[in-house]
Amino acid sequence: MASRSARNDKSSILANRRKIAWRDLWSGRRHFAVALTTLAVGVGAMSAARVVASEFTRRLSGDMRQWIAADVAVTLRQPLPKNSAAR
Numbered sequence: 001m002a003s004r005s006a007r008n009d010k011s012s013i014l015a016n017r018r019k020i021a022w023r024d025l026w027s028g029r030r031h032f033a034v035a036l037t038t039l040a041v042g043v044g045a046m047s048a049a050r051v052v053a054s055e056f057t058r059r060l061s062g063d064m065r066q067w068i069a070a071d072v073a074v075t076l077r078q079p080l081p082k083n084s085a086a087r
Contacts, residue, residue, distance in 0.1 A: 025032055
């Protein structure tokens with residue numbers, strides 16, 4: 001019997017906590033809306049940062065050959081023969 005009354009006490013405490021939390025949540029609807037908006041903006045910003053970073057990495061690794069080739073310069077003393085293939 002003691003365990004049943006302890007269980008009822010715990011469930012009534014939890015029920016009271018839920019009621020208080022629900023009341024506090026809806027008593028300040030404006031505060032709740034601000035918190036929810038802040039959370040949504042934060043999640044959106046983190047997602048956008050991840051997308052931008054992955055796209056930057058993908059583009060950079062895809063153009064790596066061009067990036068490296070842009071830093072190389074070749075100077076010839078004589079022009080190339082006409083039958084050589086330019087790449």
